[in-house]
Amino acid sequence: MKIEKIMTDEANIAVVSSEERIIVDTNSALDLIMTVQYETGADRIVIDKDAVSEEFFILSTGIAGEILQKFMNYRIKAAIFGDYSKYTSKPLKDFIYESNHGKDFFFVATREEAVDRLKKKL
Template sequence: MNMEYLKVDGSDIAVVSSDEKIIVDVQSALDLAMSVRYETGASKIVISKTAVCEEFFILSTGIAGEILQKFMNYHVKTAIYGDYSKYTSKPLKDFIYESNHGHDFFFVATKEEAIQKLREMG
């Protein structure tokens, strides 16, 4: 796992990349958030969709909801970037839509969009 620290317009943002799955369950997501905060001081995380397990995108597993709740409880804002076009689930599309209209968790196409979205959240 690689972690890049950015300070953009006063926002501390960690950009995390990996060739392996980093988020595979709620505990691994929480471990990532705490590692980022400890190592960089950032409470905003940009992560590639490729580093997130596929079960996250199957809402019936409950993983996505639990992770979002934990991140909100710990005041961690996150943007996951990647291609979501292969997903046809209406509940997932609704979940992504609602998340993108909130203030804590975002699904975007590119790393640059992810950084911009988190920068806008102040």
């Protein structure tokens, strides 16, 4: 896992990338949150979609809700970037739409867009 720290006037952001899945369940999400906070002090995290388990995107598993709740509990704002075009589930599309209209968790196409979303004062 690689963690890059981006400091701006508005925010302290950590960008996380990995060649292996690092978010597979709630415990691994919590481990990521704690590692990022310890290593960078960031309260905003950009995550490469490839580092997230595919089960996260199957809403019926409940994993996405549990993981988002961990982020909310620890007051972490996050954006996952990647290609979502292969997903055809209407509930998932609705979930992504609603998340993107909130202020805490976003699903975007590019790393730059993720950083920009988290830079904004929310």
